[in-house]
Amino acid sequence: MLQEIAEPLAKSSKKKDKYTILFVDDEVINLRLFSVAFRRDFNVITASSGAEALEVLDNNDVKLILTDQQMPGMLGTEFLEKTIEKYPDVIRMIVTGFADIDAIAQAVNKVGIYKYITKPWDNRELKLTMDKALETYELKNERNNLVKKLEEANQSLEQKVEERTKELTEANKRLTSSLTYAKTIQEAILPAEQEVVANFGDAFILYKPFEHVSGDFFWYSKFDDGRKDLEIMAVVDCVGHGVAGALLSMIGESLLDKIVNEKGIYRPDDILSNMEDGLLRMLGKTDKEGKETMDASIVVVDKKRNRLEFAGASQNLLYVKDGVIETIKGTRMSIGGVRAGEKEFEAEQLDLDGVQAIYMQSDGYRDQLSPQGKITIRRVKEILEKIYDKPMQQQKEYLDKFIMKWMDGEDQTDDITVVGIKI
Numbered sequence: 001m002l003q004e005i006a007e008p009l010a011k012s013s014k015k016k017d018k019y020t021i022l023f024v025d026d027e028v029i030n031l032r033l034f035s036v037a038f039r040r041d042f043n044v045i046t047a048s049s050g051a052e053a054l055e056v057l058d059n060n061d062v063k064l065i066l067t068d069q070q071m072p073g074m075l076g077t078e079f080l081e082k083t084i085e086k087y088p089d090v091i092r093m094i095v096t097g098f099a100d101i102d103a104i105a106q107a108v109n110k111v112g113i114y115k116y117i118t119k120p121w122d123n124r125e126l127k128l129t130m131d132k133a134l135e136t137y138e139l140k141n142e143r144n145n146l147v148k149k150l151e152e153a154n155q156s157l158e159q160k161v162e163e164r165t166k167e168l169t170e171a172n173k174r175l176t177s178s179l180t181y182a183k184t185i186q187e188a189i190l191p192a193e194q195e196v197v198a199n200f201g202d203a204f205i206l207y208k209p210f211e212h213v214s215g216d217f218f219w220y221s222k223f224d225d226g227r228k229d230l231e232i233m234a235v236v237d238c239v240g241h242g243v244a245g246a247l248l249s250m251i252g253e254s255l256l257d258k259i260v261n262e263k264g265i266y267r268p269d270d271i272l273s274n275m276e277d278g279l280l281r282m283l284g285k286t287d288k289e290g291k292e293t294m295d296a297s298i299v300v301v302d303k304k305r306n307r308l309e310f311a312g313a314s315q316n317l318l319y320v321k322d323g324v325i326e327t328i329k330g331t332r333m334s335i336g337g338v339r340a341g342e343k344e345f346e347a348e349q350l351d352l353d354g355v356q357a358i359y360m361q362s363d364g365y366r367d368q369l370s371p372q373g374k375i376t377i378r379r380v381k382e383i384l385e386k387i388y389d390k391p392m393q394q395q396k397e398y399l400d401k402f403i404m405k406w407m408d409g410e411d412q413t414d415d416i417t418v419v420g421i422k423i
Contacts, residue, residue, distance in 0.1 A: 018043045019134050020060055024053045024067035024079065025095075030119075034066075037123045042130070050079030057083065062090060063137055064130060066117075069096035080111040089141065091133045095121060112262030139189070140254075146185055147250050154247070189253055191220040197392070199231055200301075202422035204396035208364075208403075209415050215245020216362045216415035219256045223266060229303040230266055235315070235417055237295040237362035239334075245415070251282055252294055268298035268311035269347040276335045283336075293334035297360045301352075301421075308358070311347040318359040318381065319350065319423075320388040325381040355423045357388050364414035365399070370406050392420050 020043040023034045031046040038044055045060055047053035049071060056062070065083065069076040080092050092111055097119035114133045117126060193205045199222055207218065215238040223230040234256055238248035255278040259265050265274060275296070283292055295314040302308065310317045312330015314337075319326050328348050366375045383402060387395045399418060 019063045020045060021064040021066065021130065022047065022053060022056055022060070022062045023095075024048070024050065024065070024071070024076070026068060026071040030068070038127065038130075041127065050074030050076070050082070053079060054082060057087060062087070064091045064093070064133055066093045066095050066130075069094055070098050077111055080113070084111065089137065091137050093117060093129075093133065095119060095126075109264055112258070112264075140257075142185070143189060143250060143254065147247060147254075150247055154244075189250070190217060196220050196233070196419075200421050202392045204392040204418075204420045206365075206396050206399055206416065206418040206420075208400075208412065208417075210364070210412050213246035214415045215239065215249055216364065216417040217249040217253055218417055218419055219253060221256075221260050223260075223264075227304075228266075231301040231303065232260055232266065232271075233299045233301075233360065233419065233421070234271075235297045235360040235362060235419055237315070237364070237415065237417070239291070239293045248292060248294065251279065252296075255279065255282075266300055267347060268300050268309050269345040271298050272296060272311050272313050272335060272345040279336045291336075293337040295334050295362065297330065299358065299360060299421075306352045308350050308352060309347050310350065311345050313345060315360070315362070318361075318384065320356045320358075320384065321354050323356075323385070323388075325385050325388075352423050357392075357423055358421050359384060359418065360421075361418040362415060364416035365403060365418050367414055368403060368407060368416070369413050370408050370410050372406065372408075375403075375406060392422055395420055 018041070021038070022045050023031065024047045025031055025034070026048050028048070031048065035044045035046055045056055045062070047056050050067070051074060053065075053067070057065075065080065067076040067079055071079075076094050076096065080094075083090060083092070092113045093115045094113055095117040114136070115129055117129065190207075193203075196205060197203045199220075205218060207214075207216070209216070217236050217238075219232075219234040219236065221232045223232070236249065236252050236256075238245045238252060252275065255275050256271070259271055259274045259278070263274070265271055275294070279292070279294070297312045297315040297317060298310065299317065300309045310328050310330075312328075314332060314334045315330045317328040317330070319328070328350065331345050333345075361380075366377050366380050368375060383399065387398050390398075403416065
């Protein structure tokens with residue numbers, strides 16, 4: 001059955017017909033220029049006002065909206081806000097000649113725009129931006145379909161195992177095949193290590209799932225509007241392993257993408273709070289029952305101010321300053337878990353002067369069992385003090401070899417994620 005899920009999802013990733021995009025502008029010349037420039041590549045529909053555009057949306061399968069901001073009758077942000085409830089998955093962009101900071105803030109916070117493009121636009125750059133936006137649309141759509149299908153498949157498999165014990169061997173074969181595909185999809189959603197290394201200068205990601213799919217995931221985003229230059233990194237450990245943990249990790253990745261990239265929330269404590277609210281809402285819960293939880297680290301590096309902000313949900317941040325391993329402790333509670341005294345998530349700031357490296361990790365590395373017991377956080381610090389000044393890829397290789405030697409032939413017991421960033 002899970003193989004049947006994989007096949008239509010694989011087909012959906014093939015090349016499709018032209019995407020339908022809507023361009024809204026009150027100036028006729030701009031409508032003509034846009035249509036002529038992009039009608040070869042897209043099915044371009046134009047509208048000269050927000051009201052006209054809303055009628056167009058009712059009669060066309062639009063995947064991407066680009067709108068001017070300053071238009072009579074209805075601003076671009078007002079028009080986009082009206083589309084959110086009825087067309088939540090459509091990618092939204094603003095193309096305008098007015099550098100209105102208030103309008104930008106409104107668009108990011110209320111509308112969740114993908115990009116803010118200034119006029120006059122460059123056709124080549126705008127085409128690349130639109131292609132990337134539509135790739136994001138397809139990836140989100142495929143991810144949402146996969147989450148839904150995996151949930152249905154998981155429920156169905158549990159029932160069939162109980163009812164048809166004799167078919168267990170065949171069911172496991174189908175499950176393994178589909179989990180292999182699910183692993184491919186999950187890894188495709190994760191940011192490439194090369195991207196993280198390129199943006200931070202030098203970094204590593206040690207990622208070792210316990211099973212085919214992982215309850216751990218890492219996430220990265222960059223924000224640079226000329227005034228702020230932020231690098232956001234997250235390491236999240238979802239409760240459970242295998243399919244259950246992977247489903248929760250996909251929810252977590254989707255929440256982070258929406259909170260940071262669509263809502264424009266960049267404080268790490270606010271990100272954790274919004275993740276908790278979103279998790280409870282998606283699971284249909286009104287209180288924190290302590291079952292479906294996530295441990296998380298959020299680091300926001302402010303390059304212009306040479307500092308970082310950190311907030312943790314049952315995870316800590318390690319950093320090296322003047323050759324000594326120091327710790328910034330996160331809040332002792334998980335996202336969605338039972339809280340002692342309802343204490344809120346808290347952010348800590350760290351001046352990066354003298355800081356050589358930072359390390360984020362799930363609990364899988366230090367809790368890995370062997371005949372010698374667990375590694376423990378103390379041993380992890382001792383290891384990092386020996387290797388922090390080496391190139392990050394050498395540090396990754398050392399940590400990987402150490403954990404394999406520590407296990408001494410024993411099976412892995414948890415998902416492992418360790419992220420190191422050279423400052």
